[in-house]
Structure formats: structure tokens, C-alpha cells
Amino acid sequence: MVRTRFAPSPTGFVHIGSLRTALFSFLFARHENGKHVLRIEDTDQNRYVEGAVENLLKVMNNLGVEFDEGYFLQPDGNMMERGEKGPYLQSKRLDKYQAAAKKLVQEQKAYYCFCSSERLEELRKEQAALKRPAMYDKHCKKLTTQEVEQKLLEFSESGKKPVVRFAIPESGATVVNDLVHGEITYEHKVLDDQVILKSDGFPTYHLAVVVDDHEMEITHVIRGDEWLPSTPKHILIYKALGWEPTLYAHLPLILNPDKSKLSKRQGDVAVEDFLSKGYLKEALINFVAFLGWNPKSEKELFSLTELIQDFDLKKINKSGAVFDTNKLDWYNSHYIRQMNLSELTNKLLPYWLKYWEERQIQFDKTALPHEYFERIAEIERERLKKLSEIGERTAYFFVRPNYEPNLLIWKKSDSQKTKEVLNNLIEFFEKLDSASFTKIILEERLKNFISENNYDNGTVLWPLRTSLTGLEKSPGPYEVISLLAFGLGKQEISERIKAAIERL
Ligand code: GLU
DSSP, X not given: OOEEEEOOOOOSSOBHHHHHHXXXXXXXXXXTTOEEEEOBOOXXXXXXXXXXXXXXXXXXXXXXXXXXXXXXXXXXXXXXXXXXXXXXXXXGOHHHHHHHHHHHHHTTSEEEEOOOHHHHHHHHHHHHHTTOOOOOOOGGGGOOHHHHHHHHHHHHHTTOOOXXXXXXXXXXXXXXXXXXXXXXXXXXXXXXXXXXXXXXXXXXXXXXXXXXXXXXXXXXXXXXXXXXXXXXXXXXXHHHTTOOOOEEEEEOOEEOTTSSBOOOOHXXXXXXXXXXXXXXXXXXXXXXXXXXXXXXXXXOOOOHHHHHHHOOGXXXXXXXXXXXXXXXXXXXXXXXXXXXXHHHHHHHHHHHHHHHHHTTOOOOGGGSOHXXXXXXXXXXXXXXXXXXXXXXXXXXXXXXXOOOGGGGSOTTOOHHHHHHHHHXXXXXXXXXXXXXXXXXXXXXXXXXXXXXXXXXXXXXXHHHHHHHHOOSSOSOHHXXXXXXXXXXXXXXXXXXXXXXXXXX
């Protein structure tokens, strides 16, 4: 049975690259009717961030990326562990790593290293001066059994502990047969004798990942390209422990549109920030699925279920995947247009509230019918790229707009003419009965008004619309008038026109 895992280090926000890794391993597991495991890699205690796992689970739940084993968020916000191959938190598995390291030392596949940090620093400097890659010089590997005994004694007397290093075979090569990249050969002489157990008894990533992937019976490791150079070391550790290595699929780098490596700064890449800006989960999932994968057909729109159906490791690209937010906006607009009105309105409400709160915009919200919000949402549905735009785009539907007087003047008109037109419009609207404030009737009446007065369209419709919206671009005047009259009363139209005349 296929078993995949997502193995994040809980160091803060969820990077878009992590979401991609989690999504791909989930899609593959579901496509193969396998299991998806969540394992938390917290062996680097210095980088551990409180609350990071809960946050991760919340984001994954929100997006529909599921796990079958590992940690689960309960309704009360607490986490629960579930699964037969646990514990799923590396800091609870120290005995397993220590046992593996001990076995490797006993079989001389790993060795104690007593080198001081000063010596290692010296070594690094010498290598840097010679422009050689920084690598351990295997100094402690050459110690005799007696010397090792002696050093262990000295260390234990002074309350210190040595680290354990893995002994990379001195000659030969290891071939990584990656499901995305194919065969890659690594000469052993370029691989470092990495520390696998630290002096505090914690493993490093390299040992922990192998022990856990083996014990959790992971069949396919799907992870980012940055781990490809570590893979030969992992394969060698597997073999040294007498285990069969898993299969590997390394996902291509994610790049900015200029082909530089995608930033790590939270503001640009945090999944939770994309969600709070009002990107829909459908859009994010569809977009992220295409970061390095495509169905090899024209089809671009995929639901999560369709992704599960069509996902295939063979269709993962080797070359970097460009992170293009325009494309994300395109997906988001698409899924916003697909939403039914009441669902969209409910999703927009918190964004409206937030906008008003932040700007201390005050008015009596309870006086407005829910239908008013729905009709505004309907007008904006075609244009919205993200939900967070709603506040600014529609502020004029709730409070009188503020704008530069010049905005009122149509390019082929002037201040004098504009004033005259606006005055006539006040009279026009005052005569208009309430039932005529529908888009169709307004259009007909206003067209008559324009031709009767020998005006041209721009001279009338431009100042009319800008006096109501305060915006250079907005939905058309008939739509805006009928909706404002519905929500705030027809008197509001005349009031705004009067305010415009005062500005001129
Ligand atoms: N803990 C590693 C990370 O945070 C996981 C690497 C792997 O999947 O092997 O990316």
C-alpha cells in the first residue's frame, strides 16, 4: 500500500512551497488509495515556534488537504495524535534515533567525533582559503579503538558528550533513482560525513528522516528539490541500517516570474496571508497544483476531486515552476464568478466589516437589508480579483464619497456646464417617482433627458456617476442609481448631486 508523508518543521507560517509538497503527497496518496501521514520534524528545538503546528493544521483543514495519521485539530482547538506508527513528533522518538546511531557505531558505519567547535571552525577557514567545499576531514574516524575509549572517558569525566558522524564510504558512488529527475549519480568523495546525532542526544534531520520514513513504512517521499543533494546520504544510511530505501520524487523549485528563487519573506509567500486576502481555497489549490505539475492537456480548471483523479507523478516537471500571482488572480476571479450570490455575500461580509472598522467608517448597518449587500455583491462579482477588494470598491454604497472636484468634469465639458447639468439632474430626479428607480426605466428616462436638453452622454452621465461614486471607474450610472435608491433611498441621489455642486 502506498504511504506518503508530509514532514514539516514547525517554524512559523505555512510557505506556499510547503503547501505544494503537502498537496502533492496528499493527491498521490489519494490517487493510489494509500495513506497520507503528517509527521512533525521538531528536532531543531531552536527553530520551534509555539502554535506553528496548530496553525499548519488549520490551514490544511481549510484547504482540504487531509491526513490519515499524525496530528488532528479538534473542535476545541487542541491537537490530538492518531495512527499506529506514532509518535508522530520527532522529539518523542529520541530513543529510536539513539538506538539506530548506536547500532551504526557498533558496526563501524558511524563514529564518535570529539572535535571542538574551534577545530571545526579552523578547518572551515582553511578550506575556504583553498576554495574547497567545507567538509569534515574524517579526523575522528581515524582514531583507534583505544583512543576512542580514552576520549569517551575524558568526555564523560568533564560531563561532555561527543557527536556521532555517519561514515560515508570512502570510494564508489550512490545512484539516486528519482521518480521526477531520473538517475543521478553522486560520488562518495563529495559527500560529507554528516553529524547524525548531536551531543544533546537529538538526531539531526538526516538520521531522523531515515529512521522515521522506514518505521512509518513510507513508500514514496515527495519533497522539494532542495533535499535532492541530501538523498544519497539518506540512501546510504538506509543501507547501513540494512533497510530498503523508499522511492523519491523531488519537486521542482518554485521561481519568481524573473526566474529568481521564490522569496522566503512571509508577506509574499505565506498561505495564511493569501487566505486572509480573500483568495478562495479552490483557487489556491488549483494554482498550487500547477506549480510543477500539469495534466499534459489544455484543461486548467481542476477541483480537488479532479486533481486526485488525474494526479500522476510522471507529469511532474523537472524544471522550475514560476509563481505568477496574475495567474492566481485569474483562478480566483474564476472561482468568485462561480460562487452563488448568497455564499459570496456571506464570504464578503467580514471583509466589509474589516474595511469599515479599520477606517472608522460609521453608519447604521442594521438599517440596510441583506438584499442590498447581495445586489452589491452581484455587481462586483464579475470584477473582483480577491475578496479583500470589496471594501474599497464599494465604500460609496454605504457612505458619501470624498473626491477631488475635478473628477466631476467630463473631458469635453467644463465646470459651468457641469454645474448646470447637475442642477437639472436634481430637478429630474425629484420628479421621478420611486417605482422608476430601476435600471431599465432609469436608462430610458435619462436618455430622454439627455436628448431633450441637447446634451451629449458624457456631459451628463460622467458627472452624475462620479458624484454618486467618487470614482473614476465604477459600475455604470443606471446600476449605481437603482441600487443606491434601493439601499439608501432615492433622496440620497439628490443629496449626493447637491454635494457635488457644492464642490464645484
Ligand atoms: N522537515 C523537512 C522540511 O521542513 C522535511 C524534508 C523532507 O521532506 O524530507 O522541509
